[in-house]
Amino acid sequence: MQTRIIRVGNSQGIVLPKKLLQQYHLSGEVDLRATPDGLLITPVLRPARQDWDARFAAATAAGEEPEEEMLEGFADASEDEWTW
Incomplete structure (x- = not known):
C-alpha cells in the first residue's frame, strides 16, 4: 500500500485508511x-485502572471517600445498572 x-x-503527516486503523x-x-x-506504529494500551492506587491514596489523604472520587463521571449510573 x-x-x-x-x-x-x-x-507533515500521512493519512491512514480506516480499514487499517480498525x-x-x-x-x-x-x-x-x-x-x-x-x-x-502500535496502539498505546493503558490498563483500565492504572492510576487507581494513587487516586485512592490522594482521596483518603484528603478525607474523602475514595469511591466517590474514583467514580467521578459515572454520576448518572445507578448501582443497579452495574453487573457484579
Missing part, C-alpha cells in the same frame, strides 16, 4: 518506533 506525505499545518486497533495515542525496515 502506498500513500503520500501531506502538509499538516507546519508539520484492523490494528489504532485510535487516540499511538507509539512510533524506528526500525531497520521503517516506522512501526
